[in-house]
Amino acid sequence: MKPVAAVLAALSLWMATAAADDKVGAAERAMTGAYAALADKLDGAAKVHFEADQARWRAGLRACDVQPSRKAECLELRYRQRASLIEVFAEGPYPFVSQQAIVQSGNGPRGRYLVDIAYPRFDSPSQDFSAADRVFSGLAQTSLFDAIDTGRNCEITQTFSLYRLAPSVASVTFWREWVGPSIDIDLAGYLVDLSTGRLLEPQDVFTPGDGWRHRLAELVRQELAKDPPDGGRKGVGGDIASVMREVDWKDYMFENDRLVLSLNKVATERGMKGYEVVIPYAAMKDIFRADGPLRSLQR
Known part of the structure; x- marks a missing residue:
C-alpha cells in the first residue's frame, strides 16, 4: 500500500493537470470559434490569406513542446492571444495582417539561449507597408541576435497586441x-496608417504646436501625484518637464480606449523595471487633430 502522503501528492498532481487541461480546452474552443466565424465571412484573397496565416500559426504551437512542464500554460496563452487577434481582424475590413514568429533555441558563444518572438507583418497589397514591416522584423531579429550573443541560459519572449483605433489606423503594442x-x-508602441502604409508619430495625431505636449504633461503629473514614491523619497512630479523629455515616440502605446505612456525616467528613479501611466482618451479629446487620423477619438 502506498503511503498516504504519496497518494495525496499524486491526487494533487492529477487535479492540477486536469484543471490546466480544462483551461487549455476552453481557450482552444474560443479561438476555434473566432476563427470559424471570421473564415465564414471572408472570400477571395482575404480568405486565402487568413487560412494560410492560421495554418502557419498552428504549426508554431509545437514551440510549446520545448518546456514540457509549462506546455499547458504555453498553449493556453497562445490560444487566448490568437483569439484576441482574430477578433480584431473581424472588427472591420480584413486587414491582411499575418502573425510571424521566431522560435529558436541553441548554444551561442556564451551559453544556451531560447527565443519565442511574435510580431506582425502587414501584407495588404493596396499599400506599401515595407518600411513598417522592416521595423517589426528588425526588432525581432535584434532580439534573436541579442539572445545568441548573451547566452547564459538567456530567454527572450515577445508578444504583440493589435488595436483598430480608426478605419485607417492600427496600433501595435x-x-x-x-x-x-x-x-x-x-x-x-507603433501606429500604422493603413491608408498610406507609413508609421505615424505623436505629432501626426495631436494638434499642431506644443499645446498638446503641455496638456499631456499635466495629465501625467496628475497621475503621478496619485502614486507617490515609497519611503518618502522625492518624486518627479515637480519636474515633469524632465520626465517628458525622455519619453520617446515608441513609449506611446495607443489601446482601444486609452493611452498607455511608458515613463523610463520614473522607473529608473523608483528602481522599477518599468513604469506606465494610463490616460483615457476622454481626457485627451481636445488635443487630437480635428483633421488627423485619430479624429474619431474626439467623440
Whole structure:
C-alpha cells in the first residue's frame, strides 16, 4: 500500500493537470470559434490569406513542446492571444495582417539561449507597408541576435497586441521579457496608417504646436501625484518637464480606449523595471487633430 502522503501528492498532481487541461480546452474552443466565424465571412484573397496565416500559426504551437512542464500554460496563452487577434481582424475590413514568429533555441558563444518572438507583418497589397514591416522584423531579429550573443541560459519572449483605433489606423503594442542574469521588460508602441502604409508619430495625431505636449504633461503629473514614491523619497512630479523629455515616440502605446505612456525616467528613479501611466482618451479629446487620423477619438 502506498503511503498516504504519496497518494495525496499524486491526487494533487492529477487535479492540477486536469484543471490546466480544462483551461487549455476552453481557450482552444474560443479561438476555434473566432476563427470559424471570421473564415465564414471572408472570400477571395482575404480568405486565402487568413487560412494560410492560421495554418502557419498552428504549426508554431509545437514551440510549446520545448518546456514540457509549462506546455499547458504555453498553449493556453497562445490560444487566448490568437483569439484576441482574430477578433480584431473581424472588427472591420480584413486587414491582411499575418502573425510571424521566431522560435529558436541553441548554444551561442556564451551559453544556451531560447527565443519565442511574435510580431506582425502587414501584407495588404493596396499599400506599401515595407518600411513598417522592416521595423517589426528588425526588432525581432535584434532580439534573436541579442539572445545568441548573451547566452547564459538567456530567454527572450515577445508578444504583440493589435488595436483598430480608426478605419485607417492600427496600433501595435509589443511586450518583451528578457530573462537572464537579470529580468528586464520592454514595452513599445507603433501606429500604422493603413491608408498610406507609413508609421505615424505623436505629432501626426495631436494638434499642431506644443499645446498638446503641455496638456499631456499635466495629465501625467496628475497621475503621478496619485502614486507617490515609497519611503518618502522625492518624486518627479515637480519636474515633469524632465520626465517628458525622455519619453520617446515608441513609449506611446495607443489601446482601444486609452493611452498607455511608458515613463523610463520614473522607473529608473523608483528602481522599477518599468513604469506606465494610463490616460483615457476622454481626457485627451481636445488635443487630437480635428483633421488627423485619430479624429474619431474626439467623440
